[in-house]
């Protein structure tokens with residue numbers, strides 16, 4: 136995600152260029168962030184894909200659904216969103232009276248970028264008899280064009296809440312959409328978007344790992360491509376994978392999602408072994424370059440200077456809020 140794509144969006148961030156500020160190397164960032172939380176009545180929400188240090192200073196760690204629920208109900212004056220841009224946007228959509236700051240305004244998302252609102256609107260207008268179900272990993276502009284939002288935790292339940300004969304467009308993730316089609320028996324029309332992190336796992340390297348670790352179970356996020364999902368012993372959202380690692384009785388797992396989740400898996404299961412599934416390149420594990428733009432230093436600075444902050448046009452915000460509210464209602468009814 137580059138700066139230009141943000142400036143072309145209706146919502147935007149402000150930046151005072153504070154990232155050039157040099158911090159005192161003696162500063163205890165953990166203590167300083169805790170102090171700022173108290174002074175500013177701030178809450179730090181962190182996605183599972185953040186660095187371990189960031190997860191450890193967060194007040195709440197979760198996946199997209201959990202973070203959206205926390206953002207909606209927080210009574211803090213400032214939400215510090217350690218995740219990527221569309222997640223901070225979602226927090227602003229749900230709780231507009233709060234100041235929402237993000238550590239790095241360049242923390243975008245390849246999946247969100249793969250679905251530009253003007254192109255998607257043309258596509259949607261070509262299929263007027265379809266309802267639009269969109270994965271939460273999309274811009275406010277796409278949310279505003281949708282009938283209901285889903286996360287990987289609740290997508291199956293929400294798609295099944297529509298009558299079988301209802302025609303559905305699913306955006307932006309084609310892999311998640313294909314998996315939902317498979318588990319629900321639906322035939323949703325899929326937008327051709329994908330996440331760069333979940334698309335590059337190597338089937339061959341995972342097969343070799345499975346030979347070396349014959350007792351290890353492969354657990355995978357549904358944003359992965361079908362050949363990886365076919366090999367998996369369990370498929371689930373990030374929260375689902377974490378819960379599975381706690382309730383399943385195996386001792387070893389190969390984890391096909393962003394590596395940040397391993398921190399919570401190891402904390403919850405100190406005697407089990409977790410191996411990151413290797414991507415189809417020279418790296419041993421698979422980090423999201425956008426999520427990993429955030430650092431403790433940037434969190435401290437964005438809290439101290441209260442910038443970059445998310446601002447959003449009110450018409451866009453209200454239009455984007457409607458399908459999120461629908462998701463939260465259906466999720467609550469289903470006890471998710």
Ligand code: SF4
Nearest residue numbers: 244245246330332423
């Ligand atoms: S892991 Fe994929 S979907 Fe999540 S923020 Fe990174 S690029 Fe986007």
